[in-house]
Amino acid sequence: AQSVTQLGSHVSVSEGALVLLRCNYSSSVPPYLFWYVQYPNQGLQLLLKYTTGATLVKGINGFEAEFKKSETSFHLTKPSAHMSDAAEYFCAVSGDGYNKLIFGAGTRLAVHP
Amino acid sequence: GAGVSQTPSNKVTEKGKYVELRCDPISGHTALYWYRQSLGQGPEFLIYFQGTGAADDSGLPNDRFFAVRPEGSVSTLKIQRTERGDSAVYLCASSLSGLYQETQYFGPGTRLLVL
Numbered sequence: 001a002q003s004v005t006q007l008g009s010h011v012s013v014s015e016g017a018l019v020l021l022r023c024n025y026s027s028s029v030p031p032y033l034f035w036y037v038q039y040p041n042q043g044l045q046l047l048l049k050y051t052t053g054a055t056l057v058k059g060i061n062g063f064e065a066e067f068k069k070s071e072t073s074f075h076l077t078k079p080s081a082h083m084s085d086a087a088e089y090f091c092a093v094s095g096d097g098y099n100k101l102i103f104g105a106g107t108r109l110a111v112h113p
Numbered sequence: 114g115a116g117v118s119q120t121p122s123n124k125v126t127e128k129g130k131y132v133e134l135r136c137d138p139i140s141g142h143t144a145l146y147w148y149r150q151s152l153g154q155g156p157e158f159l160i161y162f163q164g165t166g167a168a169d170d171s172g173l174p175n176d177r178f179f180a181v182r183p184e185g186s187v188s189t190l191k192i193q194r195t196e197r198g199d200s201a202v203y204l205c206a207s208s209l210s211g212l213y214q215e216t217q218y219f220g221p222g223t224r225l226l227v228l
Contacts, residue, residue, distance in 0.1 A: 004155075032213050043117070043204070044156070044219040051214035090155050099144065099211050100169060103155030 002027045002096045006089075006104035013111055019063075019078040021107045023091030026072065033074040034092040034101065035065055044090065050074065061085070086111045115139070117220035119205050125226045126195055134190040134223045138207030145188050146217060147180060148204040156204055162188060163211050195227045 007022040025031055032051050036044040048059025055067040065076045074091060088108045092101040118137040126132050138145050143164050148156035158172040162182045170180075177195075182188040192199055202224050206217040 043221040046216050049216065095213050099208065099213050099215065100146065100158040100161055100172070101217060102158070105155050
């Protein structure tokens with residue numbers, strides 16, 4: 001079975017500050033890991049994903065995440081937050097039983113001036 | 114190109130009624146998924162289609178929920194005898210062939226409210 005835990009349902013940062021959104025996973029098989037972003041009244045959009053190979057993954061809009069197997073983590077970071085980054089972020093895992101995604105509960109990111 | 118589309122965008126119904134939610138995947142995508150997102154939670158898997166067949170329906174909560182994809186493209190999620198607890202956003206996603214590493218592309222969702 002697989003599961004995802006996102007620490008912090010709400011995160012608030014200042015514009016220009018570092019963004020760090022935490023994701024820990026549990027998986028009995030090698031995981032595939034994803035970060036999706038959801039803007040208000042819009043569908044989920046893929047930010048980045050880890051499948052195999054390089055553990056540091058770069059995505060769109062300046063985001064990146066590092067797969068750390070020993071820590072079972074896949075935290076999302078961005079060096080400098082923009083106001084437009086305000087949204088809800090979901091971490092997801094797959095790899096156990098077809099391609100269904102198992103999502104975390106999400107983290108709502110607020111960016112203030 | 115066109116993304117995943119879902120209709121209607123909003124649906125309000127009364128308890129006990131029947132509803133159908135439609136999903137149009139990206140053209141050429143053989144894999145199609147339905148998820149349900151309740152308020153304040155992440156999406157939860159309902160069912161996965163590979164072509165016309167439901168390869169995994171382990172997420173359907175009970176036998177009031179049913180989904181079809183008769184021609185391997187458009188899919189319909191059907192809910193019988195709706196209950197207030199069915200109120201949620203129903204998301205559809207598609208991917209090229211259903212491999213683990215593929216990106217799933219999501220539609221905007223159908224917001225269902227059962228009164």
